[in-house]
Amino acid sequence: MLEIKNLAMAFETERGLVRAVNKVDLSVAEGEVMGIVGESGCGKSVTLLNILGLVPHPGKVLSGEIMFQGEDLLKKSKKEMRDIRGKDIAMIFQDPMTTLNPVFRIGEQIRESMRIHGLFKDVKGGFFKSARKHAEKDRAVELMEEVGIPSPETRYHNFPHEFSGGMQQRALIAIGLSCKPKLLLADEPTTALDVTIQAQILALMQKINQEHGAGIILVTHDLGVAAEFCHKIAVMYAGRIVEQGRTEQVMDNPHHPYTQGLLRSIPKMSSKKDRIEPIPGGVPDLAELKEECAFYPRCAKAHDKCLSQEVPMFDAGEGHTVRCYLYG
């Protein structure tokens, strides 16, 4: 349904081109949950914004195409993208408090997106289009009920600050669902929430995936969340996808030294305390990246070949791909 091919984008800064996304290939089938994991600054959130055509200011798409239902989103006009956003592709952001508008009632904000995309424009009748407003309101209340907001009839008239963090995130999901999108982009939707609330939201998203059949791309830094929730996982490092495959493949049998390192640095939940092994060093400066493997300075298995040229994606079998010479 969605296929990103060879996407590259960069920010133009005074220090030169900062390549935030570099030659990313990604595909999501209908009803599939794709996880993008990586540390901060690896380009995972920017990739999502690219899909929506919402690249922040000094950013520029350098190459590639984003095919959605057979059409290249990068070639669409601003107006066409506005129609797609919120209707065919919806996004859920990390911080619900800043995403919801504090001066409008929750219900109105859910209705807003239906109004923009003319979901009930065929409904006629009544003064001031009251029939349409009623239809929209009914649908909004229905949605609020579906995402698990208790007593939606009264909560419809609440303002965002009257909702707790988890409830705000539910309201955001309701807005996202209002036009029955085919693809849902979720950028760290549970990072701002507590574990017990995170479990609620993830369960809700799972339900949406199963009942609506919407494809989901989940961006997260939490490997546990990705492992439990996603069908496929792409691991990003310094703007590139370094490993991609089905969740079992990537999580149970990680190939790339970075993925292995990430998994080793999570504290294990076991009674006997295996020491965690951090990856030495820190994330590289994106402005100083060259074509070679960006993980080279932190990699225990690095050798000279890694520096010589750009590392291609190698197939490690059954669709499991790795950007590392160890598997070439």
Place this chain on the structure above:
Amino acid sequence: MAAVEKELIKNVKPLVKIDGIKKYFTKKRSFLEKKLVRTDDIIVKAVDDVSLEVYPGETLGLVGESGCGKSTLGRVVLRLHEPTMGKVTFGGDDITRYSKQQMKQFRSNAQIIFQNPYASLNPRKTVRNILSVPLKSQGGDFIKREQEILHLLDRVGLNKRHIDSYPHQFSGGQRQRIGIARALAMQPKFIVADEPVSALDVSVQAQIINLMQELQEEYQLTYLFIAHDLSVINYVSDRVAVMYLGKIVELATTEELFMHPLHPYTKALLSAIPYVDKSKRRERILLEGSVPSPINPPSGCRFHTRCYQKKGKICSEEIPQLKEAAPGHMVSCHLLD
């Protein structure tokens, strides 16, 4: 990490003893507001009657969701907040009665590491300036201080050429190392670590955790480790206290707590952790709703509004006491009566 034996605990005196601490924040209404709007002062019960003991050399993990009062408790222990009621003893002395002079002494014994590596360092100061503040209070001349700064930088894994850099020139992990060096400079015995790794990336988080553990061994430090991430708590702690809405609901050794949680809240919390390893995943207990406000906390057991094992009227009427359910395993729940 030297796990503290249960037998030992009985004989060893606690380094820090928190005794019936209450911390209420009051937002006073003015006279006019009271008369006209008829509202009362707002009282936020951030910490409500908490008692804990921290033994020398151990790491006591304090875990709970946001707003449960764990950070407030950490600050009360250091007297960065004055407790509303109760006392904190450090090595037998009640620190809430310390004079200014005694507080100075105490400050060098007990330190804090903060969560946010961006806000916890003064943006207008170089690393040298940041580290020389605690060193100055230790006395010693300029040359000795200089050497000490270089030694500290080396100890927390920073290059000595970083000495004249400003905080904004560092990454999050490096800043946290500076924060640790600042705490270490006072040569403390006891450190409150308030979510020291939750703002960091996974790979860097592991570096900081390992550093803190090395330092603990090297300087025989005692940690009160506050976090919301259960896997981190499980990894670093010898004992764990679980907090909910200003109260301790369960306290046990790490192994005991994670293997045999007794309080329904702890069970739900543990079940909610997402695991990479499939074999570790438990049946998820989904709690209803979210944490109630500490302004008007529920009567009786604070958890009864969300509890899936509610026993009956007693839960909403009587406040459960923290009782020993198994040796060294304290729980506050009516189910166990």
Place this chain on the structure above:
Amino acid sequence: MPVTKTPDGLSEEITPGHPLIHLLQIKTRIFLADFRGFIRKLKHHPSALIGALLIILFLVVAFFAPAVAPHDPFVGELSERLIAPSWLEGGVSQYILGTDQQGRDLLSRIIYGARISLWVGFISVTISVLIGTLLGAAAGYFRGKLDLFLSRTADLLLAFPFLIFAVAVMSFLGPGLINLILALTFKGWVEFFRLVRGEMLSEKTKEYVEAAKANGQSNLRIILSEVLPNIIHTIIVLGTLRMGFFIIMEASLSFLGLGIQPPDPAWGSMVNEGRQFMLNAWWLSTFPGAAILVLVLSINLFGEGLRDILDPRLKIE
């Protein structure tokens, strides 16, 4: 704060001599780097640069007034009254901007007037900043009754329009330079008080302040050495902008005859004196007025520019 950096992002190594000298070297280097950075940013900000250059011009002229002024500003030839500027009909090359009703050289009087304006502006801003910062920091940091009292006082003072308040104070105290400065600072500190108090309230909750407390630093040290360096740039910006305002106030009061008294050449009183000759000697009011305009404009341009330059969130390159 740009410190000279080597490619690996670390500061350059200085061969260490005696540690104290070493420290001194480093402090100078950081200061120079900061200063260079400031100049570089100023160069990229045209309006601030123009403002700065004009202010420097005014400062130089005012400082070297005896050398720069072609004539004595207090003594005039009555026979050479009301001579037009040199480029006009009836003008003499000797008096570039013409002479006033007492035959004094207008240019010289304006040059000496710059001294008064800058002096009054600078002194009253400095005193206002000192009082406002001190009280604001104390109120914001300690809160409580002190804060309540100071804030209400500030509210009360803010309820009066500045000029009317100053007029009232001046008519009570009587004219004169010192009294003028007193009248301006009497209400002038309030702006700084409110700024510093607000900044203090927001800085106080940051963790670095708590860290300083945990390190056993005294409240005074926390205010002075931890918080103030973080808010000083906003104080400087407001101070610059208020200086322009104070200069206008001084001119207004002098115009009303309440400020600097003749024969002292204050721009405001010069405008007032020239008013009666407006029809046949328009330059008497116009040039002092223009001087006020240009000085205040350049101070404001510079102040607005400073706001951009000193704000770490805004990048000017």
